[in-house]
Amino acid sequence: MIRAMPDDDTTGPGPRRRRGPYAKSAERRREIVEAALHEFSENGFRGATMKAITERIGVTQPLIYSYFSSKEELLTAVLELRDDRGFDISPLDPSRPVESVRALVELMRHNEAHPGIVALHCAIAGEAVTSGHPAHDSFRRRYVDARTRIGAILEACREAGRLREGVDPQRAARIVVAAMDGLQTQWILEPEVEHLGDEFEAFMRTLVDF
Amino acid sequence: MIRAMPDDDTTGPGPRRRRGPYAKSAERRREIVEAALHEFSENGFRGATMKAITERIGVTQPLIYSYFSSKEELLTAVLELRDDRGFDISPLDPSRPVESVRALVELMRHNEAHPGIVALHCAIAGEAVTSGHPAHDSFRRRYVDARTRIGAILEACREAGRLREGVDPQRAARIVVAAMDGLQTQWILEPEVEHLGDEFEAFMRTLVDF
DNA sequence: GTCTATAGCTTGATAGAC
DNA sequence: GTCTATCAAGCTATAGAC
Numbered sequence: 404m405i406r407a408m409p410d411d412d413t414t415g416p417g418p419r420r421r422r423g424p425y426a427k428s429a430e431r432r433r434e435i436v437e438a439a440l441h442e443f444s445e446n447g448f449r450g451a452t453m454k455a456i457t458e459r460i461g462v463t464q465p466l467i468y469s470y471f472s473s474k475e476e477l478l479t480a481v482l483e484l485r486d487d488r489g490f491d492i493s494p495l496d497p498s499r500p501v502e503s504v505r506a507l508v509e510l511m512r513h514n515e516a517h518p519g520i521v522a523l524h525c526a527i528a529g530e531a532v533t534s535g536h537p538a539h540d541s542f543r544r545r546y547v548d549a550r551t552r553i554g555a556i557l558e559a560c561r562e563a564g565r566l567r568e569g570v571d572p573q574r575a576a577r578i579v580v581a582a583m584d585g586l587q588t589q590w591i592l593e594p595e596v597e598h599l600g601d602e603f604e605a606f607m608r609t610l611v612d613f
Numbered sequence: 614m615i616r617a618m619p620d621d622d623t624t625g626p627g628p629r630r631r632r633g634p635y636a637k638s639a640e641r642r643r644e645i646v647e648a649a650l651h652e653f654s655e656n657g658f659r660g661a662t663m664k665a666i667t668e669r670i671g672v673t674q675p676l677i678y679s680y681f682s683s684k685e686e687l688l689t690a691v692l693e694l695r696d697d698r699g700f701d702i703s704p705l706d707p708s709r710p711v712e713s714v715r716a717l718v719e720l721m722r723h724n725e726a727h728p729g730i731v732a733l734h735c736a737i738a739g740e741a742v743t744s745g746h747p748a749h750d751s752f753r754r755r756y757v758d759a760r761t762r763i764g765a766i767l768e769a770c771r772e773a774g775r776l777r778e779g780v781d782p783q784r785a786a787r788i789v790v791a792a793m794d795g796l797q798t799q800w801i802l803e804p805e806v807e808h809l810g811d812e813f814e815a816f817m818r819t820l821v822d823f
Numbered sequence: 824g825t826c827t828a829t830a831g832c833t834t835g836a837t838a839g840a841c
Numbered sequence: 842g843t844c845t846a847t848c849a850a851g852c853t854a855t856a857g858a859c
Contacts, residue, residue, distance in 0.1 A: 428842080447743050449659040453835060466843060468836065529739030532798060533657050543802050550799070569819065577799060577806065578792050578816050585791020588742060589760070592753050596787065606788050609779065609819075638824080663853065676825060678854065 432470050434460050440481045444522040447530045448478055448537065475537045481523070482538065488520055489513050492549055500559035504613045507553075507579075512600035514587065521587050521599075528584065550580050557611070565612045575610055582606055642680050644670050650691050654732040657740045658688055658747065685747045691733070692748065698730050699723050702759055710769035714823045717763070717789075722810035724797065731797050731809075738794065760790050767821070775822045785820050792816055 438459040442451040453474060457464050471477040492510065495503045514521050531542040554576035560566045586603055590596040607613070648669040652661040663684060667674050681687040702720065705713045724731050741752040764786035770776045796813055800806045817823070 431842085445743055446745050447659065447740055449657065449740070450743060450745060452833085454833085463844060464835085465837075465845090469842075472836095474835065525742045526740075529742050530657050530659070530736075532735045532739050532801060533655055533660060535656055535660060546799060546802055547805075550803075571815070574812060574815055577796060577812060578788070580799065581792045581795020582788050584798070585795050586787060588794070589756060589787060589790065591742060592756055593760075595757075602784060602787060605781070605784055641824085662851085664851090673826060674853085675827090675855075679824075682854090684853070 431466075435462075435467055435470055436477070436480050436484055439477050440484060440519065440523055443478065443481055444519060444526050447526045448474075449530060478527075478537060482527070482541070485520055485523060488517060490520055490524060492552060495552055495556060497552070497555040497559045500556050500563055501565060501611075501613045503556045504560065504607060504611050507556075508600065508604045508607060511583065511586075511603040515590075515599040518591075522591055525584075525588050525591050529588075546580065549583075550576050553579050560611050560613075567610055567612065570610050579607070579610070641676075645672075645677055645680055646687070646690050646694055649687050650694060650729065650733055653688065653691055654729060654736050657736045658684075659740060688737075688747060692737070692751065695730055695733060698727060700730055700734060702762060705762055705766060707762070707765040707769045710766050710773055711775060711821075711823045713766045714770065714817060714821050717766075717793075718810065718814045718817055721793065721796075721813040725800075725809040728801075732801055735794075735798050735801050739798075756790065759793075760786050763789050770821050770823075777820055777822065780820050789817070789820070 435456070438456050439451070442456045442459065445451075446455075453464050453467060456477075457467060467477070471480065489510070492507070495506055497503065527538055528542055530536055531538040533539065554573050557566060557570070557572035557575055557579075561570075561572055566572065582603065586596065586599060590599050596602060645666070648666050649661070652666045652669065655661075656665075663674050663677060666687075667677060677687070681690065699720070702717065705716055707713065737748055738752050740746055741748040743749065764783050767776060767780070767782035767785055767789075771780075771782055776782065792813065796806065796809055800809050806812065
């Protein structure tokens with residue numbers, strides 16, 4: 404997300420106010436985060452090294468530390484980039500259940516168009532199941548939130564008469580969360596899974612009429 | 614799986630035959646693998662250190678290297694232990710589809726009784742999605758095999774008239790694999806998932822009449 | 824069978840010149 | 842803003858005594 408610089412006013416000619424960061428600085432930062440994203444995707448957080456990240460963009464290690472004070476802070480920036488690129492279900496609204504289900508399917512289609520982000524998610528979420536991982540709490544909250552939110556949506560679908568016969572909303576919510584993660588993992592691991600979006604939509608249609 | 618030692622005969626008193634490894638040696642080995650299992654469960658393979666493993670059982674690092682030539686070989690031994698403890702679907706037989714589905718549910722109940730093994734599976738499978746991981750190929754094959762085998766079982770269920778209306782066997786197989794992994798992950802991360810076996814059984818009953 | 828001691832390397836991170 | 846040079850700490854793994 405690009406923010407306006409503090410000295411963005413092009414009206415005055417003289418250096419009256421203290422200068423903000425140059426555009427080049429923001430560009431470098433973006434470049435570093437992008438390199439880290441790829442490195443984390445391919446090797447996980449623990450498997451990635453600062454050295455490998457710098458070599459991707461041809462800079463030296465100390466340069467990164469002038470933008471991020473630690474490897475962990477760099478991970479935080481990478482995960483924020485992921486959220487900016489749409490890997491987020493928090494805008495889903497249970498008061499519009501059918502639209503929410505459609506949006507969930509659209510989310511998977513969006514992911515299908517961004518394999519790099521999916522690979523990142525699988526790699527970091529995978530190693531974050533261990534309690535000592537820097538992203539552990541973040542992912543645990545994410546899972547709880549996803550399951551709760553999807554549970555509420557399915558509950559609302561039932562009240563709207565859109566849930567298939569015999570489907571339990573809370574139990575189904577767990578399977579939906581599992582399916583979203585699991586399909587993405589299988590999509591990364593096996594080339595046989597052709598269309599993430601189609602597979603997920605077909606599954607959701609066994610639960611909901613939307 | 615504990616195998617008989619070559620000098621297991623307690624009939625003769627004298628050392629007539631060439632001695633095999635002493636019982637203590639096998640016991641030490643088992644102890645090391647057990648310690649490694651717990652360490653890998655809690656920190657993953659990359660996050661675990663040989664030092665931490667030795668400290669669990671109060672021995673020194675070189676001792677481990679007299680049993681295993683590398684950290685990676687120790688991982689192999691740990692994964693074999695997991696298979697011995699029943700984390701394996703390869704005995705499932707599509708020619709007996711209904712029994713196979715029941716066995717799959719039993720497998721999850723078995724896992725519920727062995728949280729340590731589930732934690733190990735989640736941690737290692739999680740970080741093994743990255744292609745550079747030592748267990749990557751092993752887990753990739755495992756996934757492909759699981760999906761293929763479960764697909765065949767569901768196909769056989771359909772022929773036996775046990776598949777629910779409108780369920781596509783191959784697509785459902787992907788979701789089943791995702792559900793097995795995902796439910797276990799959620800069970801590790803969230804205390805709210807109370808019964809792994811019950812959750813999985815309820816899901817399978819939405820697909821198959823068994 | 825187990826130890827002490829340490830080699831040999833890589834890691835994340837810093838100091839200071841330009 | 843970027844570099845060269847370097848640090849202390851941590852890692853896997855080995856040599857050799859007992």
